[in-house]
Amino acid sequence: MIDILKRRFGLLGRNISYSFSKGYFTEKFNDEVFLGNTYENFDISEINDFKELINSNPDLKGLNVTIPYKEQVIPFLDKLSKKATLIGAVNTIKFSKNGKLKGYNTDYYGFKKSLKPLLEPHHKKALILGTGGASKGVAFALDELNIPYTFVSREAKENIIDYDLINATTFDNFQIIINCTPVGTSPNIEACPNLPYEFFTDKHIAYDLIYNPAETQFLKNAKERGAVIKNGYDMLIFQAEKAWKIWNK
Numbered sequence: 001m002i003d004i005l006k007r008r009f010g011l012l013g014r015n016i017s018y019s020f021s022k023g024y025f026t027e028k029f030n031d032e033v034f035l036g037n038t039y040e041n042f043d044i045s046e047i048n049d050f051k052e053l054i055n056s057n058p059d060l061k062g063l064n065v066t067i068p069y070k071e072q073v074i075p076f077l078d079k080l081s082k083k084a085t086l087i088g089a090v091n092t093i094k095f096s097k098n099g100k101l102k103g104y105n106t107d108y109y110g111f112k113k114s115l116k117p118l119l120e121p122h123h124k125k126a127l128i129l130g131t132g133g134a135s136k137g138v139a140f141a142l143d144e145l146n147i148p149y150t151f152v153s154r155e156a157k158e159n160i161i162d163y164d165l166i167n168a169t170t171f172d173n174f175q176i177i178i179n180c181t182p183v184g185t186s187p188n189i190e191a192c193p194n195l196p197y198e199f200f201t202d203k204h205i206a207y208d209l210i211y212n213p214a215e216t217q218f219l220k221n222a223k224e225r226g227a228v229i230k231n232g233y234d235m236l237i238f239q240a241e242k243a244w245k246i247w248n249k
Helices: 020-029 047-055 082-087 107-118 133-144 168-173 217-224 233-248
Strands: 007-013 037-043 060-065 092-095 101-104 126-129 149-153 160-162 176-179 205-208 228-230
Touching: 007 020, 020 037, 020 233, 060 233, 082 101, 082 133, 092 233, 107 133, 107 205, 107 228, 107 233, 126 133, 133 149, 205 217, 217 228
Parallel strands: 007 037, 007 060, 126 149, 126 176, 149 160, 176 205, 205 228
Antiparallel strands: 060 092, 092 101
16 A cells, blocks of 8 residues: 655635635646645634644645735744845745745746746836735846836835836836736726826737736736736746745755
């Protein structure tokens, strides 16, 4: 009789019944090569519940982390990878044999790998909509690609502009617009970031980290003006496979 190694993985987040990760890894683990591996959602209402979650699940081997805990989880970890430290956000946690928790960021890798094939010489600068944990991974990837960027938020701060300042000149100067906010996620599929969409052209890339729906209102509006559009599905696959490598190394 074959001794099957049982290993538990999961996703940490809030209101995550829609989760990509659970469906993706459950399907992956249906392959008999991965027999014994399971993946489940750990939906907690606040980050202070994380400690209890860890204590009551001592057999966990790894977690993915999603909104709103990519930054909040950091103080609960024993160690961060160099890149997670620089980014300031974690979306993957590895559990070591001695019970120590190490945080990694694979979001930046997934985003970079999915954006790269779309880039043309005229794509010089990027606007990042949102300032949460996901936007930090995106910014790190853009740094690695040598693409300057500016953050956009509802309130202007240092190095951040607000939506009211975006106009035709902005679209002339920034050819890549990346939505890192949850605006437009199912079920609120008619919502979209507050932009003057008429200034999109065929020289622009509109990238939405959202993958459900596959074509958000943000992407539809940009596409109508000829922009190249991309949703977050490929990014999720790339970051998930990177997380799987981390858990297994």
